[in-house]
């Protein structure tokens with residue numbers, strides 16, 4: 100399947116502009132979701148892929164908007180039936196990108212964004228080498244820990260697991276086409292827009 104390259108043959112008379120696939124990665128707590136919300140407000144034409152997870156909802160999270168929250172056994176069924184474009188286990192929970200809506204949006208010429216962790220990002224880059232990838236870095240590891248703690252939803256155990264993963268994820272930042280440091284939010288947002296639209 101070659102539906103993701105701007106140079107591909109996906110362009111047809113009915114679909115004059117082939118889609119783009121963007122992978123948006125970075126350690127937990129770096130501010131991916133915060134940046135993504137601002138980006139979507141400014142660019143409503145973007146299609147944000149809603150992931151499936153076995154994690155319990157945080158206060159304020161809405162099923163079908165933030166994630167599709169499901170049980171582990173249901174998740175395993177979806178894996179077995181090939182419903183995910185990629186999936187990974189992260190800090191004790193499973194996360195996956197539903198295949199069908201993403202492929203459909205790209206076929207329709209849309210600009211699709213996946214906000215996913217490193218293992219999933221690597222799977223997507225293998226499957227879709229033309230996907231564009233952006234890695235968000237924290238200004239420092241101390242600031243990353245502060246942000247995870249300030250968010251205030253995770254247990255000490257979950258925080259330790261996420262920080263532990265963060266080290267390996269930050270070490271992989273060079274694998275990505277673009278790296279952006281999320282220090283000042285507005286500056287990072289402009290850098291993100293420049294990477295995507297210029």
Ligand SMILES: Nc1ncnc2c1ncn2[C@@H]1O[C@H](COP(=O)(O)OP(=O)(O)OP(=O)(O)O)[C@@H](O)[C@H]1O
Pocket residue numbers: 125126127128129130131132133134246247249250281282283284
């Ligand atoms: N530039 C910034 N400066 C200060 N705080 C920030 C900045 N960006 C995000 N934050 C704060 O950091 C916390 C974590 O942000 P967010 O939940 O968006 O991270 P995330 O990368 O999406 O995390 P996860 O991958 O775990 O979902 C939030 O409390 C958010 O308000």
Ligand SMILES: Nc1nc2c(ncn2[C@@H]2O[C@H](COP(=O)(O)O)[C@@H](O)[C@H]2O)c(=O)[nH]1
Pocket residue numbers: 125126127131150151154185186187189194195196214215216217218219220
């Ligand atoms: N591989 C995938 N990773 C995903 C997906 N959806 C979200 N994520 C990433 O998981 C961690 C933890 O998220 P949290 O909401 O529990 O803090 C974070 O890095 C997300 O970007 C997915 O579909 N696949």
